Amino acid sequence: MKKTVFLFIVASIILTASFTMKTEGDPQKPWVVSDAAKNKKNPISSNATSIAAGKTLWNTHCKSCHGSKGLGDGSKSAQLKTEPGDFSKAIVQDQTDGALFFKISEGRKDMPSFKKKLPDEEDRWQLVNFMRTLKK
Amino acid sequence: MKNKIKNISVYLSCLILLVFISTRLNAQDPAELSTESTETKIKPVKNTFESAVLLDNQTVIVPIKGTFEMDIQHRFGTINNGAKDLFGLFAPSNIRIALSYVPIKNLLVGAGITKDRMQTDIHLKYALIKQTPTKFPVSISYFGNMVIDGRDGSYFRYNVHRFSYFNQLIIARKITEKLSVQVAPSLSWFNNIEGYVNSNGDIKNKMKNEHIAISTMIRYKLSESTALNFGYDQALTAHPTNNPHPNLCFGFEKTTSAHNFQIFAGNYYGIVPQSNNLFNQNDYMKSQYVLGFNISRLWNY
Numbered sequence: 001m002k003k004t005v006f007l008f009i010v011a012s013i014i015l016t017a018s019f020t021m022k023t024e025g026d027p028q029k030p031w032v033v034s035d036a037a038k039n040k041k042n043p044i045s046s047n048a049t050s051i052a053a054g055k056t057l058w059n060t061h062c063k064s065c066h067g068s069k070g071l072g073d074g075s076k077s078a079q080l081k082t083e084p085g086d087f088s089k090a091i092v093q094d095q096t097d098g099a100l101f102f103k104i105s106e107g108r109k110d111m112p113s114f115k116k117k118l119p120d121e122e123d124r125w126q127l128v129n130f131m132r133t134l135k136k
Numbered sequence: 137m138k139n140k141i142k143n144i145s146v147y148l149s150c151l152i153l154l155v156f157i158s159t160r161l162n163a164q165d166p167a168e169l170s171t172e173s174t175e176t177k178i179k180p181v182k183n184t185f186e187s188a189v190l191l192d193n194q195t196v197i198v199p200i201k202g203t204f205e206m207d208i209q210h211r212f213g214t215i216n217n218g219a220k221d222l223f224g225l226f227a228p229s230n231i232r233i234a235l236s237y238v239p240i241k242n243l244l245v246g247a248g249i250t251k252d253r254m255q256t257d258i259h260l261k262y263a264l265i266k267q268t269p270t271k272f273p274v275s276i277s278y279f280g281n282m283v284i285d286g287r288d289g290s291y292f293r294y295n296v297h298r299f300s301y302f303n304q305l306i307i308a309r310k311i312t313e314k315l316s317v318q319v320a321p322s323l324s325w326f327n328n329i330e331g332y333v334n335s336n337g338d339i340k341n342k343m344k345n346e347h348i349a350i351s352t353m354i355r356y357k358l359s360e361s362t363a364l365n366f367g368y369d370q371a372l373t374a375h376p377t378n379n380p381h382p383n384l385c386f387g388f389e390k391t392t393s394a395h396n397f398q399i400f401a402g403n404y405y406g407i408v409p410q411s412n413n414l415f416n417q418n419d420y421m422k423s424q425y426v427l428g429f430n431i432s433r434l435w436n437y
Contacts, residue, residue, distance in 0.1 A: 055360070056360045059359070059360035059361055060361055060391060060392065060393055061393040062393075064392060064393070116200075116202055116436035116437065117200075117393070117436045119200055119201075120179075122179075
């Protein structure tokens with residue numbers, strides 16, 4: 001009986017610690033975007049067509065990490081060293097189109113650069129337009 | 137012979153019908169919509185297919201400049217032995233590993249090795265025309281290769297007999313966002329063809345050195361990243377003996393940002409296109425299908 005209680009306590013400690021480690025991960029350093037990039041104007045109007053095109057690109061290139069609704073819960077998110085973030089929240093949605101475009105284009109750490117994979121800027125702007133639909 | 141003529145006429149009728157349908161659906165081209173906001177610049181239709189290789193053939197697609205691609209293509213044995221060899225999974229299999237690169241816009245070059253006949257190939261593909269909403273109704277690419285048969289020297293009288301060549305004009309159209317169709321006539325050439333001695337003592341070729349064939353593929357997207365694929369390859373050249381059987385294939389495809397996975401069943405075992413076109417003796421009427429898969433990995437530099 002004592003052994004069972006002891007094992008239960010050890011298991012509880014390990015389980016609690018694992019949650020603690022998950023939530024106490026290193027906060028990410030701010031992603032610095034120059035004013036020029038922030039103020040870059042989105043040349044693609046946000047309409048059903050550009051959002052649909054952005055959604056297609058999202059499902060191919062972004063969904064596996066960021067999740068289908070941008071909540072950061074994609075199938076590969078658990079393997080990432082950096083948090084993919086929650087795109088439905090104001091911390092992302094308050095950023096300018098130019099800032100989002102810059103981050104998609106340049107990448108950082110686990111987030112790859114899409115300048116070469118999606119060389120057509122129009123594709124990346126369409127992705128930005130789709131990301132706006134993830135706002136809650 | 138009558139059956140063969142009938143097959144070809146049915147096949148050609150289907151092709152004409154497909155081209156007709158695609159022309160009628162011109163007004164529904166999804167790419168027209170995608171250019172609304174950039175009216176001044178007409179861009180080619182994107183993603184007619186999701187990969188450069190599909191089922192047993194090349195597609196019209198040439199990846200963007202700077203793309204490095206690795207392909208792994210695998211074919212198991214025929215399924216018609218049933219549980220005896222687990223539907224071909226335990227039978228001798230064929231595999232090809234290839235690397236290719238796009239050094240300049242619209243040109244893909246590469247090389248590969250194939251287990252069957254120990255073949256080494258070098259290949260290139262060039263996108264000649266790309267489908268646009270208003271100017272070109274189809275995309276057209278040229279694909280060609282040169283293959284060296286690496287088997288023991290006893291198979292060949294001269295080393296030049298090891299070489300074979302393949303030339304293909306690939307014509308494709310993205311009809312709707314989900315449906316794409318491709319037609320590709322091809323010319324294969326083998327420097328060496330097996331011979332036999334007839335009853336008069338004359339040496340004759342079992343087959344012609346050249347072989348003309350036509351291939352069709354249809355892709356229907358189930359979602360942004362998955363699709364069903366169908367293919368049919370028909371020989372057009374009649375040989376004295378050993379006429380090859382057509383290839384009927386169908387499969388499922390999944391695409392991610394950097395990968396393309398295909399699993400399918402078909403009659404072709406050879407992987408190298410000219411070997412398939414000339415030497416396929418698997419008959420779909422006798423359920424001689426092989427299971428196969430293709431995996432592509434892309435890197436962008």
